Structure formats: C-alpha cells, structure tokens
Amino acid sequence: MTKPEAIAENSVISISGLTKTFGALTVLHGIDLTLTRGDVLGVIGPSGSGKSTLIRCLNMMEAPSGGTFHFRGKEVLPRFKGDGKKIGMGDLRRHVGMVFQHFNLFPHLSVLDNVTKGPRVVLDKSRAEAEAHAMDLLSQVGLAEKANFFPSQLSGGQKQRVAIARALAMDPDVLLLDEITSALDPELVGEVLTVVRRLANAGMTMILVTHEMGFAADVANRVIFMEAGRIAEEGSPEEILRNPKSERLKAFLSRFHG
Numbered sequence: 001m002t003k004p005e006a007i008a009e010n011s012v013i014s015i016s017g018l019t020k021t022f023g024a025l026t027v028l029h030g031i032d033l034t035l036t037r038g039d040v041l042g043v044i045g046p047s048g049s050g051k052s053t054l055i056r057c058l059n060m061m062e063a064p065s066g067g068t069f070h071f072r073g074k075e076v077l078p079r080f081k082g083d084g085k086k087i088g089m090g091d092l093r094r095h096v097g098m099v100f101q102h103f104n105l106f107p108h109l110s111v112l113d114n115v116t117k118g119p120r121v122v123l124d125k126s127r128a129e130a131e132a133h134a135m136d137l138l139s140q141v142g143l144a145e146k147a148n149f150f151p152s153q154l155s156g157g158q159k160q161r162v163a164i165a166r167a168l169a170m171d172p173d174v175l176l177l178d179e180i181t182s183a184l185d186p187e188l189v190g191e192v193l194t195v196v197r198r199l200a201n202a203g204m205t206m207i208l209v210t211h212e213m214g215f216a217a218d219v220a221n222r223v224i225f226m227e228a229g230r231i232a233e234e235g236s237p238e239e240i241l242r243n244p245k246s247e248r249l250k251a252f253l254s255r256f257h258g
Contacts, residue, residue, distance in 0.1 A: 011034045011035060011036050011070070011072075011073075012035050012036060012037050012039075012071065012072060012173055012174055012205055013033070013034070013035040013058060013069075013070070013071055013096075013174060014033070014034045014035075014069075014070045015031055015032065015033050015034075015057075015058070015064075015067060015068065015069050015070075016032050016067055016068045017030045017031075017032065017066065017067035017068065018030070018031040018032075018033075018054075018057060018064050018066070018067035018068075018069060019031075019064065019065045019066040019067055020050075020053055020057055020062060020064055020065050020229075021065045026229060027050050027053045027229050028050050028053055028054060028057070028064075028229045028230075029228075029229045029230050030067065030230070031054060031067070031230070031231060032231070033224070033231070035174065035205060035207065036205075037173075037205055038203050038205055039205055039206075039221060039222060040200045040204075040205075040206045040208060040219050040220045040221055040222075041206070041207045041208065041220060041221075041222050041223070041224065042208050042210060042216035042217075042219075042220035042222070042223040042224070042237065042241075043055070043207060043208065043209045043210070043223075043224055043226060044209075044210065044211070044213065044216060044223060044224070044225050044226070044240075044241075044252075045225055045226035045227055045232075045252070046227065046252060049226040049227050049228060049229065050226055050228075050229040050230075051178075051209045051226050052178050052179070052209060053229075054226070055098070055176045055178055055207055055209055056098075056178075057069075058096060058174075058176060058207065059092070059093060059096050059098045059176055060076065060078070060089035060092055060093065061098070063078040063089075064078070071087060071092055071095065071096070072095075072173070074086055074087045075087075076088075076089070076092055077089070094122060094123070094170060094172075095172055095173045095174065096172055096173065096174045096175075096176060097167035097168065097170055097172035097174070097175050097176065098167060098175075098176040098177075098178065099160070099163050099164055099167050099175065099176070099177050099178065099180050100163065100178055100180070101178055101179040101180060101182055101183050102183050103151070103156075103159040103160055103162075103163045103183075104163065105151040105159055105162060105163060105166070106151075107150065107151050107152060108150075109150070110147065110148050110149065110150055111138065111143065111146050111147050111148070111149050111150070111151070111154070111162050112131060112134055112135070112138075112147040112148060114151070114162060114166055115134035115137060115138065115162065115165050115166045115169050116130040116131055116133075116134045116169065117166075118166065118169055118170050119133065119134075119169050119170060122170070123170065130169070133169060134147075134165070134169055135147060137165040137168050137169055138162075138165055140165070140195075140198075141161040141162070141164060141165050141195050142161065142191075142195075143158060143161055143162060143165070146158060146162075155188060156183060156184045156185060156188050157184055157185075157188030157189070157191045157192055160180055160181070160184065160188075160192045161191065161192060161195055163180075164180075164192075164195055164196070164199075168199075173205060174205045174206070174207070175199070175204055175205070175206045175207075176206070176207050176209075177196065177206060177207065177208045177209065177210070178209050179209050179210060179211070180192060180196075180210075181193065181210070181212060182211065189212070193212065193215050196208070196215075196219065197215075197218070197219055200219040208220060211256070213241055213253065213256045216237065216241060217237040217241045217242065218237075220237050221236070221237070222234065222235070222236065222237075223235065223236070223237050223239075223240040223241060224240075225240060225249050225252070227248065232246070232248065232249070233245075233246060233249055241253065
C-alpha cells in the first residue's frame with residue numbers, strides 16, 4: 001500500500017480500488033489511478049463504460065461505494081466537512097472544478113454573475129474582487145463583451161466557454177471536463193477545444209473525458225481506455241491512440257478513423 005507521505009509528495013489525486021454501485025448494479029470495479037500536478041489525462045471508452053461516473057466520484061458528486069480516495073495526500077471523506085487530517089467533499093470541491101456536457105449555467109443570472117457566484121458565496125470574495133477576476137477569465141475565453149448577457153443569448157460554444165471560466169474562477173487545482181463538446185454543433189467544437197488547449201499548455205491539471213480522439217492525442221500526456229467499469233488499458237497517447245495493441249481498443253478507435 002502506498003504510504004500517505006508518498007501520496008502527498010507525488011500526486012494531486014490518488015484512488016485505489018475505487019468502486020461505485022447503484023443498487024445491484026456495479027458501475028466501477030476497483031479503479032486504481034494517480035494524477036500528478038500538470039497531468040492532462042484523457043479518458044476514452046464506449047458509452048456506459050463508467051467514464052462520467054468516475055470523474056463524478058472524483059468531485060464527490062457521487063460518493064464512492066468502496067476503495068480509498070486521497071487528495072493532496074489527505075483521505076477524502078464522504079461527508080461535507082473533514083476533521084483536519086482528512087478532508088470532506090466541501091473542501092474537495094473548492095479545489096476540484098468540473099465542467100459538464102450541458103453547461104449547467106444558471107439561466108436567471110448574467111454571464112458575469114454566473115462566473116462570480118462561486119467565489120462570492122464559497123470563497124467569500126468581495127463583489128469587486130470576484131468581478132475583476134471574472135472579467136480577466138472571460139477575456140481569456142474570448143467573452144468579455146458578453147459579461148452582461150444571459151445564457152439564453154449565447155451559442156452553445158459560448159455557454160461552454162462561460163462554464164469553463166466559471167470553474168476556473170474557483171482557482172481549482174484540478175479541472176474535470178465531462179464530454180464538454182458532445183452537446184455542441186460541430187462548427188462550435190473548435191472554439192472550446194482552443195480554450196482547453198491553452199489551459200493544458202499553461203500547466204492546468206485536467207481529466208478530459210472525450211470522444212475527440214485527435215484532441216486527446218494532442219493535449220493529453222496520458223490516456224486510459226475504460227470498458228465495463230474498468231481501466232482496460234492505459235499509457236501515453238502514442239501507445240493508446242496511435243498504436244493500440246488489443247483488438248478491442250483497435251475496434252473502438254476504428255469508429256473515429258476516416
């Protein structure tokens with residue numbers, strides 16, 4: 001078993017034997033995974049393989065059913081508050097941001113208010129401080145001029161870029177991206193991937209669940225292939241995406257070629 005000191009030194013997230021069940025259905029079967037600072041981990045696999053459930057567990061939106069989960073060397077507890085030596089899901093979510101497939105913006109709030117709500121409510125930042133940071137982030141994703149618009153006035157790609165800015169406003173250590181381009185029209189995908197590529201180049205630690213294989217090959221330094229709730233294969237993008245060895249992985253990737 002890995003010593004806590006080693007976990008603290010070498011990883012941001014470390015899970016061992018992680019399982020997740022829903023009633024009689026087991027969705028994750030003993031997942032072992034370590035994410036170190038600056039990693040961009042691509043997660044690929046067929047629908048129903050457990051990809052989204054895995055990253056929802058890493059944000060504690062779903063509490064794992066078994067196994068261990070450490071964040072920056074401290075065990076994560078399935079309750080809101082920790083006890084000093086261990087951390088709860090409330091503290092975890094301050095440091096692990098998530099961007100969803102369907103944006104999940106607050107429709108009654110402006111773009112600026114969507115981005116500032118978390119820092120003001122959770123981090124207790126002043127309106128002035130939160131808005132200054134939000135405008136900087138909106139500039140980075142190319143949407144400063146949309147600050148006073150509402151989500152209904154934005155395209156899908158613009159909504160997703162706002163969602164990324166909202167997650168970044170919490171200054172997360174890790175960003176979880178769950179199929180963030182799958183709900184977009186094809187012509188809008190590029191603008192979102194450009195933002196993610198910029199974050200990767202800046203050293204943001206990320207887990208990217210995606211069907212954009214070329215993009216995963218371009219930005220990830222590691223890739224895992226999930227099937228039936230297990231990590232079936234893992235390695236570099238070159239090993240997993242460009243030179244797959246198993247017939248199952250070859251068959252899966254063949255759907256995205258040509």
